[in-house]
Amino acid sequence: MKFEKQTYKLILLSIYIGLFLGESVGFSQSIASSKVGLGWSGNSINTVIFRNQALTSNNEFQFTAYYNQEGYMVLAKRSLGTNKWLKHITQYKGNIQDAHNSISIAIDNAGYLHVSWDQHNSPLRYAKSIDPLGIELSEELEMTGLQESSVTYPEFHNLPNGKLLFLYRSGESGNGNLVMNLYNPKSKEWKQIQNDLISGEDARNAYWQTTIDKLGNIHLSWVWRETWDVGTNHDLCYAISTDNGLTWEKSNGEKYQIPIIKETAEVACYIPQGSNLINQTSMDTDSEGNPFIASYWSLQEGTPQYKVVYHKDDNWHLMDTDFHKTAFSLTGGGTKRIPLSRPKILVGDQGVYVLFRDEEMGNRMTLAKTNLNKVNWELSDISNREVGQWEPNYDVNQWKTNNEIHVFSQKVSQIDGEGLDKIDPQPIYIVEFRDN
Template identity: 50%
Template sequence: MRLFYLKFLVLLISSISIFSACKGLSDVAFKKSIIGSGWANNSINTVIFRQNAVTTHRNTQFVAYYDAQSYVTLAKRTLPAGDWEVHKTQYTGNTADAHNVISIAVDGDGYLHISWDHHDNELRYAVSVEPLSLVLGAKKQMTGIEEGKVSYPQFYNLKNSGDLIFMYRSGQSGRGILVINSYDIKTGVWSQLHQNLIDGEGKRNAYWQAYVDKQGTIHVSWVWRETWDVSTNHDIAYAKSTDGGKTWTRSTGEAYELPITQETAENAWEIPQNSSLINQTSMTTDDAGNPYIANYWNVEGKTQYQIVYLENGIWKKQHTSFRDSGFDLGGGGTKKIPISRPEIFVQKQKSEKTVYLLFRDDLRESKITIAYKNLASQKDWKLQDLTDISVGDWEPNFDKQLYKQTGKVHIFQQEVIQVDGEGLIDKKATPVQLLELDNLPLN
């Protein structure tokens, strides 16, 4: 009988740890799934511009991260609750620089594509040896064009075809161009759609984010930066493509003459330099394909999350106003910032369309927080913490492919510490895990 009660107690404790009852989470069902241990001496595993840290192909979910020895590590499981298979690959990265992230995607045939370890250096790219495999083949080129000074590699899945696009910056901060490649699964060949989609003209560069909506339209938004200094970020611009990235238009449908420059770009919102405007955030769309862009900058001395969105052909802005402190951004390198850059997604349930932000804020003890609001209502934003402990200098990544398929939100979670300007802290590896939201809070 004593053994029975002991087993029951272990089971009860395990259930509580998986199905959390954190403060403020009474209407959010979630669980955590631990994968392995990851490098935590800086924020390289958790910076927001990883596209993707976690992704799903049919019912197989993949995760990538650097382990404590800087090896590129891959993991997969069968959804909804299969065991994780973890594989340390033959590749390593310069984890001392938090720019050198790992980005992954799975094509329509199930092959895993991966790019890693970039900050103005030659392309590092490999593909799994078989569909759904964690074993990678040799490094190889994509197109061989403009692949010598790569930064910010990002994969995006195109709708239905199973093809991929790949975006990266060629050049340096303050003087770079945006390159976009296309992968055809029928031929297994990459081609270059645009050697220079957005041109900094040797004077600036675009820091972008992108999203492929349910109709297959590719949306890109960006801030301009004039120099290496983050304080020179300004404005939010926008473009879209309805033909897989071949041609690009403004929100009105008016065609761009390529490459897009500062003079020809459509400004979704004008923001001056020295506004603490951050770069490389996130964007999404609603079911109708209207873009929503998340960012933050200073307004009246306070640093606030802002949402710029298109409604009835007009650009609008939602000022969240739930923060009561400010800070000033300046300098170069990976910054230690009191708040994370925000992730954004939109969900329509019944007749209501709710906008969600994922972020971390030191005013909330650096926990993972979700904020949500129906922008059409006059109600205030609601905030709920999804963790009961700090995640350090974590920034959000979630499984966008799974979200598009099921509406479930699986968040990449790891506690990390970032020292300002590419510094390192001596920190033991920390757990890499997914925080799985089975349902979302409603207004």
């Protein structure tokens, strides 16, 4: 990576000055931030990457959610373009001692907020707002009543037709299946459309992520894990649905037989076990609907690095980076304390972006930028705040509709193997910027 140290110092200085004044000149960005409130920080539960979504919006209002120091779930909203957040401490608590038990939210096209929280191989917890655009929640609700006894990694996604997707793992690490539900805001009903979309065959499970392109196609990527040990993660796989998740196919149009299993999965990039491959992928698509997938792993005995796998011109391609310099090994179970965050990828007209956090760079929120016509990456910190073991989560709607990046930010700590740290509650900020 050709990036002069003096240039980097100048960019950091300009960003620091810009944040003091309310803006920054890195990447020609204008950076603003608003404080939401104080949240629990004894582990990374408020900032784990698989929350999807921690932050969501419609054309008028933006919503977020987090656990406070007592473990209560707090909902907050603001009018877009303002810094004043209206907060409500809900009646619901979560087991904040387990960083898997994160909160995922979405807003449907009728304005109702949907919330799922506090699940790690445990029964579904789900509620929705009592009123449109409200932040007071109903009693706990069923979705479909099917496969709701052992839920992990709940995540909502908005479809362009106004419907909502809800995905989760049924089962446990090393032995779980992917379930998909579809919500119709007109009938206000959930329907299970896949009870075993990706099957671990009682031998493994898939750690996935999803993105929706502008045509409403659902892109799904995942890595396999053979046991509870993160060191058994392997291979990067892919599927796409063009009919709201009912049928699935490979990138070449070949139809999948459901459930997708290890033997039938399209492998976008072969990665052997023991490669320090992190679980959960990150996805976005370009304007033509080509999928881009970000993760990190190491080649042979090398240092783990962020990598981007993308599909273009009927082939899969790999983009490498060299940001990180110090080797580390991923083994064991539970939520890990890792020097690198899992990345979020964003693909726009101006290029490809990777949002991440690295201990070597001071544990700040860092944005890397490149395009497919050059091999160099430009790096810029988007905040001078140190964020501990934070992982990125952004408002998908603001990115897709306004080309703005709104990031959920909080300094958190994470002790290895699901440990807890004694740390005071830390402020939650929403940091927003655009690349001009």
